[in-house]
Amino acid sequence: MQPGGGGAIRVLNVAEKPSVAKAVAEILSRRSMQSRAGRSQYNRIFEFNYAINGRACHMLVTSVTGHLMELEFDDRFRRWHSCDPAELFHAPVRKSVPQDKQAIKQTLEEEARRCQWLVLWLDCDREGENIAYEVIDVCTSANSHLNIWRARFSALIDREIHESVQHLGRPNKLFADAVDARQEIDLRIGASFTRFQTMLLKDAFVINVTGDDRNLVLSYGPCQFPTLGFIVERFWEIQAHEPEEFWTINCTHTSDEGTASFGWIRGHLFDYSCAISIYEMCVSEPMATVQNVRNQEKLKYPPYPLSTVELQKRASRYFRMSSEHTMKVAEELYQAGFISYPRTETDNFSPNTDLHAIVREQVNHPVWGAYAQRLLNPEARLWRNPSNGGHDDKAHPPIHPTKFSEGERNWSPDHTRLYELVVRHFLACCSQPAVGAETTVEIDIAGEQFNASGRVILSKNYLDVYRFDSWGGTLLPTYNIGQQAGIGTDATMHDHIKKLLDRCYATKDENTRFSPTNLGEALVMGYDEMGYELWKPYLRSMMEADMKSVSMGTKSKSEVLQSCLQQMKACFLDARVNKAKLLDAMGTFFARSNRPINETQNLVEVVRPCGACNGSEMVLKRRATGEFMVGCRSYPQCRNVVWLPGSLSEAAVTNQVCPICAPGPVYKIQFKFRRRDIPPNFDVDHLGCVGGCDDILRELMELSRFGGRSQAATPARGPTPNGVGQGGPRQDLHTNFRPAGQLNNENPSVMHSQGFRSTHTQNPSSASGSMAVPNDNQFVHHLKDHGAIGPFLPAEPTPLCYCGLPAFVK
Known part of the structure; x- marks a missing residue:
């Protein structure tokens, strides 16, 4: 840094914590600074004069308390039941100063208006750089002409602080971008999975782990969950271990120089008969012959510098x-x-x-x-x-x-x-390694090989100061090759862990050993059964590699966000399709409750953009009566809706996008039908699309509209009794609104509304209210023709029959 000439510069210095601000001010002022209160009672302001590269400066040193801003969703997405959790992967987010930091913000704004320089003393890592840019945003909003500098230091000592302020640099935006990306990814993934599994499981089971299971939150964190995975995986390994008896042979030799213990080269045998036979051979021929003696120097190296x-x-x-x-x-x-x-x-x-x-x-x-x-x-x-x-x-x-x-x-x-x-x-x-001499002796007894090792420390070096390390050994007696003797024989991540303990996912015993709780094990088991390794560290390690790439400038923040969130949303949608496996895993450990699961019934899942209002989304919903529908989220302003067949027992939106239907994306839905309610030639499981391309779903919808299982044996084939048009079809299958229309002069039996174009064919007995159902040739594949989500996303005005149902035309 080479500041120019002129008068004294007023410099605003901002540290990450009040204690750091005080320490920096004491060092630079040589303990002669003045102190005054800021807007926040905990973040004081210290003033003194100082010279930076020979330039007179009036220094003001204050602080924040960690992050000044929080990343959060827009208000309409913050309530748990305000949206489908899947929407949180792309819902708008904003970064703002929370209410409890407003006093700090006011201090920074007031002081920045009267300063020419801003020097950032935040911690010198990516997190600190991100906080630095939060301070920059607040200060430059009050004074856009600030000259911004970055002080880099690693210790609060005189030498380093003075050196840092005389060699100021610029803040690193790439480091801040990496943290922004990580924060957004963690927020979106954590919020979506936390809402999903809490709303799915909390009321379905009696989970009394906190004493207040009604307010229980089953949180998911991209770092926290892999940490839990380590604990559960190790627990499973221990549980799966089956102890098995084995036998080994050891021998000792005692002389005037001491005692040596020899181990069997075979280690151990699981066959008792074989082991006892070899043991008896050794006992019957108790003469040991030294076959080999090796002496070599060994080094024990000091540890690496401390991370x-x-x-x-x-x-x-x-x-x-x-x-x-x-x-x-x-x-x-x-x-x-x-x-x-x-x-x-x-x-x-x-x-x-x-x-x-x-x-x-x-x-x-x-x-x-x-x-x-x-x-x-x-x-x-x-x-x-x-x-x-x-x-x-x-x-x-x-x-x-x-x-x-x-x-x-x-x-x-x-x-x-x-x-x-x-x-x-x-x-x-900073020390030399310890030096030792190691001796290995190999002996033979009745054809069986045994060995023993001993070590003598010749020079302790670093072990003299590092009392935490030891390098013990056994001093062996002196042996020579060929020597014989008679012997007697007789037959071993600090914050994430705290969250796991706080959330009752794991426990720690007095020896600091961790074990999963039933809740922690059930969650990992459920995701493991789905096939997605959400509890493994691989996904998170890839994210961390991407964060490093952003900080190095080899990847952009937007590129990493798009790639990671697309991958994790696919995992989320698949997890929701396979939620039965999570329910089964929880059922292994917890009893079912009798409470209504309102949360899961009211969940909505985005299917596609709404073609009626062009500003909202069509979502999959289930009514209290059990019926499924795809309706516009902007109801009642937009009443666009598709009623799905009443034969459905389950439906869930997947992450698979239909390659045909537009405008998109149109997500496919995994349907499960009740066998008794559909013809035998249809499968109960069907991955379908409501965008218009799915002939099977269209036929099942038509069958549900025009008749029951008896008429469905030959789907949409041949005439149907007139009575079906009056009492057989569900009146709300195709639309649940009656928009005002006008008479069509060309066809007095047709009234137009804002929907797709279709007509009924009027029956001669229409005066009495009965309508004839058109034959197969009169059906139009309106889903494809109108690029709609079923018959109800408009492409042109929809004619309605006087009966209130959309009509059909060829």
Whole structure:
């Protein structure tokens, strides 16, 4: 950054947390800043003078508290029953400042109006970059002339903060776009699946896991569910294991130098008779012959530099700290300036990092200070540049100590332990590997081979400071090849996990071992039965790879959103078609309830755009009476509707799009008919389209309209008794509205409305109200001819008979 000349610049500095803002202000002002309140009582403003690259600046430092904005659906989609969950894959979303952050927003706007520069001190990762652009949006709305800069740092220490402000850069929009894409994908997938499975299952079963199953939410998260999948899969593996008896032979040799235990080369046998026979052979010939002695040097290498995941794993293993608690303690140590930023994937240090300076900070520590001094002493030959773990997130270095401490008064035991782990880990990874001599001895007893290994540590090196690692071994007596002796023989992801526990999908015992609850296992089992690996990590790992591609600029945000959401919507629609498998899985663990499942009955599924109002969608619905229909969502403003055959028992929209019908997309529907209500020459299961191309569905609709199963034996063939036109057909099969029309002067028995064009053929006895049903030649394949969703999406005015039903013409 090379700022120009002129007077003092008024600079607004924004950090991610109040504690970080205070730390930055204290460092830059050398603890001589002034403090005043902002609009938010928790986000104060610190003022002081400073020089950036020789340019006088008046600095104002304040903060946000994490994300300033939230991504949410438009109001009409936010209520659970306002739409079909499938619509959430493409429903409008907006990013706005929530009510509880309005005070922070007002502070930023007021201060931005009086400043020339905006310097962003958000965390230096993709999430921090996204928050930076939220701050930019708010500040530039108040002052569009702001000069925007980005401060990049990894530790709240004097050296790094001063270095950062003197080398300001620009924010990275690609990083922010990657987070925007991830947020939108998570919102759409999570909301659609959560609504689907909650409305499907909550009232269908007695799920008393929280004490209030009426308010239970069965949430689905793209990260949370694969984490649950790991737990369930391991649980299944343990449950499937069948213990089986086996036999092994061990032998020991004791001499003046000690005792050696030899293991059988075969390991073990499952056949008792065979094992006892070999054992008896060894007992009958108890003379062991040494066949081979091997001596070789072994090295035990120090760990790679510390990443976030490794910190969590080691804190859990050494201290039994949960992932969530580990990160909380690490964040507090970071904000107090004792360790570097604790959220990093990087496990190798940059060649430019002054590792010796970090070690020098620790030489006065009463416990590991002497080791740090040895490490810096060239004559000790203990120093070794850290190994490269192969991961670099390009944002932060590995976790390392940034300030010396013998333990602070306000630290809990966990703060002390975690700080010690970070320091010892850093010192260890800068050290030489431990060196040992390993001896392996092979012996023969009655033709059976046995071996034993022993190790002597010659130089502990990094093990001197890294007390968490051990490299134990057994010291063997001295053996020579051919030596013989008589022997006696006798016959081993922090936030996602918290959500699983909070939502009663898993439990954790006192040894921090996880097990699925019945609810968690039932959900995974249901999706597993569907064939979609929604509980596996593969889909999420592909999403994460796409996010990285966005941040690198190799893929666009819109490209990733379209690809991922299209794939996940297909999974969602298939899951809904196969919802019976989810219900069956839940039924394995939970009793059915007697409550009405209003949620599932009122679910709507988008079939296609409405051809009548051209602004809404036709959706599949089921009435309380059990009848299925495809109607316009804009009812009652638009009354376009198709009544499906009364012989239907089930119907669900699939993700398959009809390649013929237009305007589209027109999604096919999986139908299930009652066998007793359809002719024997029709299948009970049918994947059909209501766009006009499906002859089978058209015939079943006509059969349902003009007669029952007795007339359906020969579908739409031959005349039908006149009485059918009066009492046989369902009056609401084709339309449920009676629009006002006008008499057609050319045909007085026809009245026009806004629908498709068709007529009845009037019977000579029409005066008495009876109508003749047209024969086969008089039927028109109106679905195709009019490009409609059945007979009711208009292409031209629809003539209606005086009886109120659409007429048919050739």
